[in-house]
Amino acid sequence: MRALDPRPAGIALPGMILHAVKHAAIAALLAVGVFLPLIGLRTTTNIRNELTLETRWPLLFTLVALVAAASLANSLIIAPWRAHRAAHPKPPSTAAGRFGTAFSRWFSPFAIGFVTVYPMLALWLTGTGAVKWVDNFGIQILIYVMLGFGLNIVVGLAGLLDLGYAAFYAVGAYSYALTAKTFGLSFFELLPIAGLLAACWGILLGFPVLRLRGDYLAIVTLAFGEIIRLVLINWVPVTNGYAGISGIPRPTFFGIPFTASKTGFAAVFGLPFSPIYRSIFLYYIILALVLVTAFVTIRLRRLPIGRAWEALREDETACRSLGINTTNTKLTAFAIGAMFGGFAGSFFAARQGFISPESFTFLESATIVAIVVLGGMGSQIGVAIAATGMIGGTEILRELDFLKAVFGNDFDPTQYRMLLFGLAMVLIMIWKPRGLIATREPSVVLTKRKAISGALVKEGHG
Amino acid sequence: MTAAPVPLLEVEHLTMRFGGLVAVSELCFTAHRSEITALIGPNGAGKTTVFNCITGFYKPTEGRIALAHGDQALWAELDRLTLGGERKLARKDGTLFLLERMPEYLVAHHARVARTFQNIRLFSGMTVLENLLVAQHNPLMLASGYTLLGVLGLGGYGRAERAALDKARGWLERIELLDRADDPAGSLPYGAQRRLEIARAMCTDPVLLCLDEPAAGLNPHESAALNALILSIRDREKTSVLLIEHDMSVVMEISDHVVVLDYGVKIADGTPDAVRNDTKVIAAYLGVADEEVAAAEAEVGL
Numbered sequence: 001m002r003a004l005d006p007r008p009a010g011i012a013l014p015g016m017i018l019h020a021v022k023h024a025a026i027a028a029l030l031a032v033g034v035f036l037p038l039i040g041l042r043t044t045t046n047i048r049n050e051l052t053l054e055t056r057w058p059l060l061f062t063l064v065a066l067v068a069a070a071s072l073a074n075s076l077i078i079a080p081w082r083a084h085r086a087a088h089p090k091p092p093s094t095a096a097g098r099f100g101t102a103f104s105r106w107f108s109p110f111a112i113g114f115v116t117v118y119p120m121l122a123l124w125l126t127g128t129g130a131v132k133w134v135d136n137f138g139i140q141i142l143i144y145v146m147l148g149f150g151l152n153i154v155v156g157l158a159g160l161l162d163l164g165y166a167a168f169y170a171v172g173a174y175s176y177a178l179t180a181k182t183f184g185l186s187f188f189e190l191l192p193i194a195g196l197l198a199a200c201w202g203i204l205l206g207f208p209v210l211r212l213r214g215d216y217l218a219i220v221t222l223a224f225g226e227i228i229r230l231v232l233i234n235w236v237p238v239t240n241g242y243a244g245i246s247g248i249p250r251p252t253f254f255g256i257p258f259t260a261s262k263t264g265f266a267a268v269f270g271l272p273f274s275p276i277y278r279s280i281f282l283y284y285i286i287l288a289l290v291l292v293t294a295f296v297t298i299r300l301r302r303l304p305i306g307r308a309w310e311a312l313r314e315d316e317t318a319c320r321s322l323g324i325n326t327t328n329t330k331l332t333a334f335a336i337g338a339m340f341g342g343f344a345g346s347f348f349a350a351r352q353g354f355i356s357p358e359s360f361t362f363l364e365s366a367t368i369v370a371i372v373v374l375g376g377m378g379s380q381i382g383v384a385i386a387a388t389g390m391i392g393g394t395e396i397l398r399e400l401d402f403l404k405a406v407f408g409n410d411f412d413p414t415q416y417r418m419l420l421f422g423l424a425m426v427l428i429m430i431w432k433p434r435g436l437i438a439t440r441e442p443s444v445v446l447t448k449r450k451a452i453s454g455a456l457v458k459e460g461h462g
Numbered sequence: 463m464t465a466a467p468v469p470l471l472e473v474e475h476l477t478m479r480f481g482g483l484v485a486v487s488e489l490c491f492t493a494h495r496s497e498i499t500a501l502i503g504p505n506g507a508g509k510t511t512v513f514n515c516i517t518g519f520y521k522p523t524e525g526r527i528a529l530a531h532g533d534q535a536l537w538a539e540l541d542r543l544t545l546g547g548e549r550k551l552a553r554k555d556g557t558l559f560l561l562e563r564m565p566e567y568l569v570a571h572h573a574r575v576a577r578t579f580q581n582i583r584l585f586s587g588m589t590v591l592e593n594l595l596v597a598q599h600n601p602l603m604l605a606s607g608y609t610l611l612g613v614l615g616l617g618g619y620g621r622a623e624r625a626a627l628d629k630a631r632g633w634l635e636r637i638e639l640l641d642r643a644d645d646p647a648g649s650l651p652y653g654a655q656r657r658l659e660i661a662r663a664m665c666t667d668p669v670l671l672c673l674d675e676p677a678a679g680l681n682p683h684e685s686a687a688l689n690a691l692i693l694s695i696r697d698r699e700k701t702s703v704l705l706i707e708h709d710m711s712v713v714m715e716i717s718d719h720v721v722v723l724d725y726g727v728k729i730a731d732g733t734p735d736a737v738r739n740d741t742k743v744i745a746a747y748l749g750v751a752d753e754e755v756a757a758a759e760a761e762v763g764l
Binding site for chain 2 (some may be wrong): 300324326454
């Protein structure tokens with residue numbers, strides 16, 4: 001962005017406009033070059049099985065116009081404003097400082113309060129349509145918040161880049177599905193077992209990668225995620241391969257199932273049957289799991305193990321010189337991170353009632369890593385906001401039916417999901433390279449709590 | 463030192479080869495309890511390699527590095543321990559360690575040898591106070607019941623943490639950083655970072671503190687304060703100090719005993735005064751006139 005704007009502030013207006021138009025024209029030309037083959041042209045097979053070339057000029061024109069407009073806005077408004085701000089730096093405003101303090105003080109209680117009443121709010125506002133809002137939005141987002149919190153321990157605190165986190169999610173899901181179907185135990189009995197199994201797999205992954213750092217670690221964890229997925233696909237006698245496992249027992253309300261039968265939840269409590277009760281029940285289970293994860297992580301950060309994780313991220317050699325067993329410290333991080341992934345996985349299996357290897361692809365791991373990176377590594381509030389934005393955003397895309405009126409009936413906004421993720425990533429990297437919450441809260445304070453600038457905090461390298 | 467010096471660390475025939483390069487060759491010296499031993503020598507003499515061997519970061523190619531806590535009679539068991547293949551010999555009145563057999567974190571944890579680094583290695587994104595608490599990891603870990611009790615809020619972790627904070631506060635007062643306790647360590651000025659690294663090493667309760675060029679990059683005023691700090695560590699904590707240093711004002715002023723290395727070989731060993739007047743040392747540091755080169759080289763053994 002800055003490279004496009006070599007002009008200093010205060011240049012004559014006509015010159016500036018000419019300059020801006022020139023840049024906008026170049027940007028539009030580039031956009032035509034990129035979007036013409038990708039979006040302007042499309043091959044389709046017609047009814048006689050012939051390949052035909054279709055053109056989508058209106059869509060192409062809209063995108064190019066958007067790029068040109070953005071370029072104009074950047075050179076005429078944003079860049080001069082930035083230059084002005086750089087030339088006249090505002091003294092650190094007390095109002096902004098006060099806002100920051102108030103934000104960090106009040107955000108968590110407010111957010112917890114909101115998510116607690118959210119299902120009721122959805123029920124009250126949307127009536128029978130609430131299932132969508134509780135299930136697709138509420139539960140889906142909370143699962144990813146939980147996964148984000150779990151991975152945050154490994155990536156954010158210990159600084160070990162794990163690109164195969166979906167493997168532990170899968171281990172948790174399959175552990176629950178298989179044990180529940182085989183032994184007939186209930187969800188709450190199996191939850192700790194699934195977590196424990198996932199933790200074991202975390203240690204199993206941890207051992208071979210102890211000596212690896214940085215890119216090498218990332219590649220091996222990525223491979224580990226694929227291995228787990230391939231085993232799930234190919235070990236057909238146990239996992240049923242691609243077909244997946246269906247008919248997984250659902251969680252019950254103290255033994256009362258959420259079914260339309262006479263002994264079902266609705267009949268027992270004398271309510272008309274509706275799927276919303278199950279959704280609300282599941283919502284509160286995952287909410288409780290998320291809160292427990294958050295609470296445990298906050299406690300761990302203040303214990304010696306949490307400080308050792310962060311010290312490991314900062315400087316592993318110094319850790320060893322202080323007598324810290326870095327092997328155990330790393331394995332604990334892998335195990336505890338994996339355990340929370342396993343909890344989330346078993347909840348996922350119980351909620352869906354059906355799982356298959358399709359749910360645990362690399363894209364899943366990438367989404368969770370993206371949530372942690374976007375949120376700001378190590379920050380729980382940041383991770384929660386990023387998960388809400390990314391997962392909620394995906395769901396919102398499904399709701400944008402009115403866009404079909406603009407772009408024609410075959411326009412599907414969800415297909416632009418990855419494009420939008422990419423854009424969000426690029427923007428975050430430009431403006432907030434350390435994530436949404438770029439400061440670190442100290443774990444212990446002698447006199448006055450001060451947030452630590454992300455510039456000083458290391459990202460870890462292994 | 464009026465009392466007879468008591469050996470703490472015994473380095474014998476230490477050799478470290480990196481491929482064909484002999485970084486340290488057949489080095490023998492002894493560091494005594496409650497003394498400051500300086501290891502000096504020109505650049506590339508192998509001083510930091512010796513440090514890395516003592517603290518377990520390198521595994522020496524040959525040689526024995528022994529350290530004794532407590533009872534001196536344990537030294538008599540040294541050869542038996544060496545042949546026995548064990549890492550340490552623990553008695554109720556003391557323990558004898560063979561450092562070359564231990565990984566670095568156990569050298570720090572069990573043998574209680576702490577070190578600092580030539581290029582400062584603080585946890586820069588953590589506060590000054592957190593740096594000092596990380597150094598007390600092992601006792602705190604025990605107090606938190608290896609995390610299990612600590613997460614549940616059981617056991618005496620709160621008390622242990624308060625004690626750790628008191629200890630950290632005490633060290634912050636001594637290095638005059640109490641007012642910066644809650645600032646990130648990376649934001650401190652250079653001299654303060656050096657002092658903090660020493661305090662962090664001291665928070666592990668070491669019997670031997672290894673300082674790798676603590677005075678590098680300090681101004682004369684800071685250097686004098688550092689001298690006072692190292693002397694107080696020797697006199698108050700009774701911790702022995704092993705010191706690599708280029709700044710001769712520091713070395714000559716505070717050390718009780720100086721070992722001089724050149725090209726990985728020990729060329730002198732003695733009191734600061736004796737070493738200062740040693741011809742080999744002068745030759746190694748200042749060089750000699752052309753006509754004396756052959757004689758000097760013959761003398762140094764090159």
